[in-house]
Amino acid sequence: MPGAKGATKLSNICVYCGASPGNRPEYALAAQVLGREMTKRNIGLVYGGGSVGLMGEISKTVNGEGGRVLGVIPVELQPVEVSGESVGQTILVNDMHERKAAMASAADGFIAMPGGFGTLEELMEVVTWQQLGFMQKPIGLLNIEGYYDGLLSFVDEAISAGFIRPSNRSILLHSSNPAELIDMLQAYEPAPSLISTLRQESKVAMEQSQQCRSPKEMSTCQLEFNNHHSLS
């Protein structure tokens, strides 16, 4: 939806991408085009730190164009032999959980470029948060050379099979064109969260539910469960 009126202000985009370059030159080229487009629009980059693979391509491009770069890297991955030199600002964290939380909170939107398990894991985490309503930030796939066609077909299959709600398909925006994808992120209007939808559907007030909500209630529930378990 190029030129669409922006509903979301994007100061920083978190880009998830491969720690490998992939075996087609189009992937690295797309990382450079995306990095230039973000900088042109004064959108900073949040990424996983280091300079390996596509992560290196995009961070060096944004840095070279004079844009803002924030890398978030766990101490264990920081050594240059593991992840290469970082450019821009780097935050060191203790583990992958802290890293993902810091990346997500520093960004106003997310783009997944081609990548492997690491990229998929990071992507699916924010998709899940969005679906449940813990987060309302746009998420897009930069579908270079049809890299994500298989994932998009899988989502359709999961919808047909009744595991993903049709209204949640729109959580995953997608385009092969970086400028168009950023436009889509800016125009994004969040779908109703699953939590609020479920509450409406069931018409059961949360106050009346038997679920544990606070850590204190949680430990009481845990105790009850353990007692019950040891008695039976």
Ligand SMILES: CC(C)=CCNc1ncnc2c1ncn2[C@@H]1O[C@H](COP(=O)(O)O)[C@@H](O)[C@H]1O
């Ligand atoms: C131990 C090892 C192979 C290190 C390579 N160097 C790395 N340096 C920094 N982040 C990384 C590295 N490897 C994977 N990641 C993380 O996993 C994601 C990419 O994994 P993948 O290539 O899609 O699956 C990145 O977004 C990053 O968060």
